[in-house]
Amino acid sequence: MANPVCLIAGAGPGTGGECARRFASGGYRVAMLARNKERLDALEAEIQGSRGYVCDVSDLDGLMATAECVRDEMGAPEVVVHNAVSGILEGGGAAKFLEDDPTRLERNFRVNTTSLLYLVRSTAPAMIEAGKGAIVVTGNTSATRGKPAFAYFAPTKAAQRILCESMARDLGPKGVHVAYVMIDAAIDTPRTRPIFAADKPDEDFCKPTAIAEEIFHVAHQDRSAWSFLVELRPDRETW
Amino acid sequence: MAPVCLITGAGDGTGAACARRFAAGGYRVAMLARTEERLRKLEGEIEGSSGYFCDVSDLEHFTATMAQVREEMGAPSTAIHNAVTASFGTVLEADPKTFEHIFRVNTTALMVLAQGVAPAMVKAGKGAIIVTGNTSAWRGKPRYSMFAPTKAAQRILAQSMARDLGPKGVHVAYVTIDAAIDTPWTRPRLRPDEPDDFFCKPKDIADEIFHIAHQATSAWSFDVEIRPFHETW
Numbered sequence: 001m002a003n004p005v006c007l008i009a010g011a012g013p014g015t016g017g018e019c020a021r022r023f024a025s026g027g028y029r030v031a032m033l034a035r036n037k038e039r040l041d042a043l044e045a046e047i048q049g050s051r052g053y054v055c056d057v058s059d060l061d062g063l064m065a066t067a068e069c070v071r072d073e074m075g076a077p078e079v080v081v082h083n084a085v086s087g088i089l090e091g092g093g094a095a096k097f098l099e100d101d102p103t104r105l106e107r108n109f110r111v112n113t114t115s116l117l118y119l120v121r122s123t124a125p126a127m128i129e130a131g132k133g134a135i136v137v138t139g140n141t142s143a144t145r146g147k148p149a150f151a152y153f154a155p156t157k158a159a160q161r162i163l164c165e166s167m168a169r170d171l172g173p174k175g176v177h178v179a180y181v182m183i184d185a186a187i188d189t190p191r192t193r194p195i196f197a198a199d200k201p202d203e204d205f206c207k208p209t210a211i212a213e214e215i216f217h218v219a220h221q222d223r224s225a226w227s228f229l230v231e232l233r234p235d236r237e238t239w
Numbered sequence: 240m241a242p243v244c245l246i247t248g249a250g251d252g253t254g255a256a257c258a259r260r261f262a263a264g265g266y267r268v269a270m271l272a273r274t275e276e277r278l279r280k281l282e283g284e285i286e287g288s289s290g291y292f293c294d295v296s297d298l299e300h301f302t303a304t305m306a307q308v309r310e311e312m313g314a315p316s317t318a319i320h321n322a323v324t325a326s327f328g329t330v331l332e333a334d335p336k337t338f339e340h341i342f343r344v345n346t347t348a349l350m351v352l353a354q355g356v357a358p359a360m361v362k363a364g365k366g367a368i369i370v371t372g373n374t375s376a377w378r379g380k381p382r383y384s385m386f387a388p389t390k391a392a393q394r395i396l397a398q399s400m401a402r403d404l405g406p407k408g409v410h411v412a413y414v415t416i417d418a419a420i421d422t423p424w425t426r427p428r429l430r431p432d433e434p435d436d437f438f439c440k441p442k443d444i445a446d447e448i449f450h451i452a453h454q455a456t457s458a459w460s461f462d463v464e465i466r467p468f469h470e471t472w
Binding site: 098099106114142151161162167168 | 298329330331335338339342343346347350351353354357358375378379380381383384387388389390391392393394395396397398399400401402403
């Protein structure tokens with residue numbers, strides 16, 4: 001039988017790319033969804049058995065078509081990692097929420113929450129039929145608290161977490177494991193590093209390789225002991 | 240001049256009860272709702288109140304309506320976001336097309352409300368924005384997949400606003416109502432045969448909201464839970 005398929009939405013240079021590497025080394029054929037074709041090409045060349053699909057998850061029709069394409073070309077995913085995210089960087093700067101465009105909130109909601117709903121509607125039926133599968137969503141502490149500067153972002157992550165909870169309770173008894181991984185730290189990526197703290201030591205950041213390792217673990221927990229909420233932070237993080 | 244209280248979702252239940260309570264407490268009440276007939280009836284009943292036909296999911300019209308309230312009645316010192324919409328079903332059963340509309344009414348409209356009313360409150364150094372929510376803001380049950388995420392988002396948005404506006408004198412609070420509310424439309428759907436005390440009464444909720452809007456600045460609540468005495472929780 002062919003190796004199982006893992007679909008990753010938001011396969012960028014950070015957590016998504018590392019998940020692709022980790023699941024590939026764990027015996028999966030990886031379907032990578034991202035907006036950037038160049039980056040997908042590079043990952044495809046590097047990771048054996050992987051395939052890149054250019055996809056902007058905010059285009060819901062496009063997302064559904066891409067998910068179908070993955071099913072046709074690679075087979076139905078047994079694991080889905082939703083890592084696409086919008087607003088964490090620019091939304092983090094929205095300190096003046098009274099003056100900003102309120103529809104920005106809806107754009108972030110579309111990528112962070114609605115796209116998850118659609119992706120699950122597309123992939124969960126095959127998992128239910130097989131009686132097994134895992135859907136892992138990457139989140140952060142914005143899912144549980146609203147700081148002023150995150151007024152355009154945190155609400156959408158809170159919505160994402162509660163949507164996951166609703167799905168987990170529904171799909172769990174059908175054999176499909178839904179988990180929400182809350183990363184309480186800046187993640188060390190080429191994009192975040194200069195924004196958060198260029199001069200901080202490496203140890204202040206959550207490493208994408210370490211996060212990917214945890215996601216792989218969560219996706220393979222024994223069904224008698226599943227995690228829903230998983231928190232991750234570096235040892236020295238203040239919380 | 241009596242202060243102004245703006246209420247979105249001035250329907251048959253909590254919204255109308257709030258209108259009555261704030262009017263009794265000396266406010267001139269601006270009531271926003273989608274049912275013209277109900278607004279006219281409330282206007283007739285509540286002295287000093289004005290009804291404004293408004294669908295808060297039409298963000299531009301909502302913004303324009305708030306400008307009209309400011310012009311005709313003055314800047315509100317209290318605003319209550321009680322407009323709500325929902326659809327039900329598990330992720331696989333529900334109509335996914337309803338999801339973003341629900342988010343718009345419950346959450347984006349709250350952002351638009353804050354943008355409409357908060358600047359004058361900040362300038363005055365006082366004011367209150369109160370949001371009515373429920374336990375869906377805290378947990379996602381399977382059949383609430385289209386609704387609970389939007390209420391969780393609403394609560395976290397309110398929290399962001401509270402932390403920003405609090406030090407500027409504006410009190411933002413989130414009232415989680417853990418019960419069925421006794422309204423003409425919920426009662427037949429939920430439990431027609433239950434005794435009265437199964438339900439949370441709009442009048443009692445309105446009393447609590449009025450209380451929260453008038454807490455001393457040294458002891459403000461953000462999260463407020465309300466449930467009837469014999470609710471299982």
